[in-house]
Amino acid sequence: MAYKTLIVEIEEHVCLIKLNRPNALNALNSALLGELADAVAGANSNDKVRCIVITGSDKAFAAGADISEMSDKSFVDMFGTDHFTDETESLLRCRKPIIAAVAGYALGGGCELAMMCDFIIAADTAKFGQPEINLGVLAGIGGTQRLTRFVGKSKAMDMHLTGRFMDADEAERSGLVSRVVPAKKLMDEAMGAAQKIAEKSLLTSMAVKEAVNRSYETTLTEGVLFERRLFHAMFATEDQKEGMAAFVEKREPKFRDK
Ligand code: HXC
Numbered sequence: 001m002a003y004k005t006l007i008v009e010i011e012e013h014v015c016l017i018k019l020n021r022p023n024a025l026n027a028l029n030s031a032l033l034g035e036l037a038d039a040v041a042g043a044n045s046n047d048k049v050r051c052i053v054i055t056g057s058d059k060a061f062a063a064g065a066d067i068s069e070m071s072d073k074s075f076v077d078m079f080g081t082d083h084f085t086d087e088t089e090s091l092l093r094c095r096k097p098i099i100a101a102v103a104g105y106a107l108g109g110g111c112e113l114a115m116m117c118d119f120i121i122a123a124d125t126a127k128f129g130q131p132e133i134n135l136g137v138l139a140g141i142g143g144t145q146r147l148t149r150f151v152g153k154s155k156a157m158d159m160h161l162t163g164r165f166m167d168a169d170e171a172e173r174s175g176l177v178s179r180v181v182p183a184k185k186l187m188d189e190a191m192g193a194a195q196k197i198a199e200k201s202l203l204t205s206m207a208v209k210e211a212v213n214r215s216y217e218t219t220l221t222e223g224v225l226f227e228r229r230l231f232h233a234m235f236a237t238e239d240q241k242e243g244m245a246a247f248v249e250k251r252e253p254k255f256r257d258k
Contacts, residue, residue: 001042005032008039013050013198014191015043018057025063026056028109030084032066037090044094050198050205052094053190054117055101056110058125058183064108067135084109088141091116095206097197101190102126103183107165112139115146118209120176121190122168123183128176131163149216150176201239201255 001008007018017039019026026032036054043049056062065084077083091098091113100106100114103123111128114120130143138144138160148156151174159166168180181189197205211227218226234240238258246253 001038003035003039005029006035006039008042010046010048011191012195013048014194015039015046015049015052016191017043017052017054019055019062020057022057024066025060025105026110027063027066027069028084028113029066029069030087033084033087037087040091040094040098044096049096050202051194052096052098053101053194054098054113055103055187055190056106057104058123059104060110061100061102061104061106061126062110062113063105064110064131065140084141088116095209096202097194097205097209099190099194099197101186102128102177103186105129105165108132108139108143109141112141112143112146115150115176116142118212119178120171121186121193122171122177122180123186124168124180125183126168126171126177126180127165128159128171129163129165130160131165133160134163147176150174199255201237201243202257203237203239204234204255207234 005019005021007020009016017036019032019036021027021032040052043052098117100117100120102114102120103125105127106114107127107129108131111130130139130147132138132140144156144160147159155174158164166174166176168177171177172180179189207230211230214226215223239255242255243253
């Protein structure tokens with residue numbers, strides 16, 4: 001499908017989604033978020049795709065929700081349409097792993113979008129921030145909740161209350177991103193990680209994603225029980241037999257998602 005605000009390519013088993021509103025630093029407007037939700041849903045249901053990478057440009061992953069689109073909205077417009085809820089929930093419904101590859105600005109909704117992915121790989125040029133306070137609003141698609149879980153209360157409060165930006169080193173130190181690489185190597189690193197994930201059993205990747213995400217939603221005892229039941233369930237799959245047989249036979253496994 002041809003998109004106006006995205007470039008979508010499938011390389012081997014990885015769907016690469018590039019946000020593409022260069023004149024607005026990839027600001028997230030309704031068109032872009034609607035297309036993104038559609039592209040992610042398409043990748044989720046495409047049997048060829050086993051992992052997804054979302055990225056932006058060298059200058060910006062995304063500089064936030066589109067301020068010019070939002071500035072004249074009323075409470076009724078925002079609440080009445082449940083602004084951006086369908087789009088973000090559609091992203092969160094994706095069962096396949098999603099990596100955010102972030103260079104440049106990931107601000108406001110851009111930072112929130114990156115945090116909705118399963119993990120973030122950052123270029124050394126990345127800058128994260130929740131500067132909504134400067135606009136007289138606060139984060140609206142999960143920033144106060146997810147940033148706090150990533151970096152803890154003190155840093156999250158600092159970021160949301162002062163609106164300051166965090167560079168890539170601080171983001172890595174704080175646990176917001178999983179790795180930082182030189183900007184030139186960002187896409188190789190992200191696509192390499194995605195290809196590695198794509199070699200695994202998709203059944204297992206989906207189970208990992210469900211189990212790790214469950215840790216945000218439940219108690220330790222319930223989360224460990226959920227994990228254990230999934231672990232037990234894996235023994236009903238051919239991929240468990242193949243993975244363990246390959247180890248014993250000292251060869252690479254060939255997973256078939258069965
Ligand atoms: C609309 C934006 C934009 C945004 C940048 N642009 N960010 N347009 N919405 N969020 C546009 C600019 O208007 C400008 O267009 C062009 O992109 C380049 O931006 P500049 O400001 O000229 O670039 P620069 O000087 O390099 O500054 C970069 C920047 C700055 C620091 C990232 O653009 C900035 O502060 N942007 C806003 C960041 C922000 O507040 N984000 C939070 C939004 S609220 P023209 O046409 O002039 O060239 C939010 C809430 C989410 O995200 C929750 C609910 C969905």
